[in-house]
Amino acid sequence: PKKKKKTVRVYMDGCFDLMHYGHANALRQARALGDELVVGVVSDEEIIANKGPPVMSMDERMVMVSSVKWVDKVIADAPYAITEEFMNKLFTEYNIDYIIHGDDPCILPDGSDAYAHAKKAGRYKQIKRTEGVSSTDIVGRMLLCVRDRQILETPNHASLQRQFSHGSTPGQDNGNASGTRISHFLPTSRRIVQFSNGKGPRPDARIVYMDGAFDLFHAGHVEILKCARDYGDFLLVGIHTDQTVSAHRGPHHPIMSLHERSLSVLACRYVDEVIIGAPSEVTKDMIKTFNISLVLHGTVQESEGVRNKRNEKKAESEKKYYATKQFVTGD
Numbered sequence: 001p002k003k004k005k006k007t008v009r010v011y012m013d014g015c016f017d018l019m020h021y022g023h024a025n026a027l028r029q030a031r032a033l034g035d036e037l038v039v040g041v042v043s044d045e046e047i048i049a050n051k052g053p054p055v056m057s058m059d060e061r062m063v064m065v066s067s068v069k070w071v072d073k074v075i076a077d078a079p080y081a082i083t084e085e086f087m088n089k090l091f092t093e094y095n096i097d098y099i100i101h102g103d104d105p106c107i108l109p110d111g112s113d114a115y116a117h118a119k120k121a122g123r124y125k126q127i128k129r130t131e132g133v134s135s136t137d138i139v140g141r142m143l144l145c146v147r148d149r150q151i152l153e154t155p156n157h158a159s160l161q162r163q164f165s166h167g168s169t170p171g172q173d174n175g176n177a178s179g180t181r182i183s184h185f186l187p188t189s190r191r192i193v194q195f196s197n198g199k200g201p202r203p204d205a206r207i208v209y210m211d212g213a214f215d216l217f218h219a220g221h222v223e224i225l226k227c228a229r230d231y232g233d234f235l236l237v238g239i240h241t242d243q244t245v246s247a248h249r250g251p252h253h254p255i256m257s258l259h260e261r262s263l264s265v266l267a268c269r270y271v272d273e274v275i276i277g278a279p280s281e282v283t284k285d286m287i288k289t290f291n292i293s294l295v296l297h298g299t300v301q302e303s304e305g306v307r308n309k310r311n312e313k314k315a316e317s318e319k320k321y322y323a324t325k326q327f328v329t330g331d
């Protein structure tokens with residue numbers, strides 16, 4: 001009889017702060033190096049000690065990593081560096097074969113390599129870091145957008161509006177003269193294929209549709225999508241164009257471009273397919289073309305009261321995200 005092949009388990013760790021499609025792409029590549037992917041999410045304390053305070057809490061970072069479709073298991077409060085002790089724990093307790101990290105140097109405050117032990121043990125593998133995106137870059141885009149809002153209060157509104165709504169002028173790149181929001185991301189068809197499930201709905205599937213901007217994809221979005229997926233067998237998500245988002249939220253939005261937003265949504269395990277550039281109104285034509293049975297609307301209900309720094313945590317926990325039925329077709 002044929003000997004059963006051993007399951008290869010790989011481990012990737014990280015902060016996964018302000019989770020973006022670069023992180024998702026790292027997890028995708030790590031998963032491809034084995035059969036099962038275990039992810040260690042670095043604790044708040046360890047991030048503070050090694051990089052400075054994270055933007056997102058441990059809980060939020062856990063939700064984001066767990067939502068990625070290539071992740072099989074998540075470990076909370078992982079250490080920043082792979083110590084010999086922790087590495088042995090990975091081998092014995094979690095049956096890990098390889099420890100994976102992006103090809104960027106990961107240097108500890110004392111100048112040593114965070115993966116030195118794994119490398120020495122011959123249990124280290126590397127994946128290619130995704131160009132054009134990082135948490136720092138996203139924070140930068142958000143800060144520039146605050147500055148831009150002030151500039152936009154000056155009279156020459158129309159020309160600025162044109163300048164800040166990226167992607168709307170053909171033949172121009174996503175940046176502008178003042179250097180605002182330059183996305184270096186070049187979407188290729190191959191990347192979209194890598195992120196796709198590659199499967200359409202079964203003929204008898206109940207197809208649920210939800211659309212939105214999904215800018216700066218966060219734990220609330222994940223919750224809404226999970227809820228939406230439970231209404232049917234196939235969740236189709238419409239991602240609004242940059243122009244639609246700008247028209248609704250102002251010229252400094254979205255922070256992430258259409259293709260960046262599409263990849264983040266595609267990486268989510270509750271999503272079956274996305275429409276890259278959906279109209280803001282669901283048309284009869286779309287319902288027919290995609291055989292949609294139910295259109296859902298995501299709602300964010302925020303608690304009343306002033307959100308000052310002190311009650312911010314409380315307000316966050318009272319924030320409810322849910323999907324409500326907008327309309328049902330056919331049945």
Ligand code: CTP
Pocket residue numbers: 012013014015016017022023025026100101102103104128129130131132133134135136
């Ligand atoms: N990663 C990647 N491509 C990026 C960003 C991160 O492949 N654009 C990988 C890292 O190499 C690492 C994993 O994602 O293996 C988790 O990264 P993380 O610890 O969150 O930190 P950073 O590398 O600092 O990511 P960022 O700069 O975006 O915070």
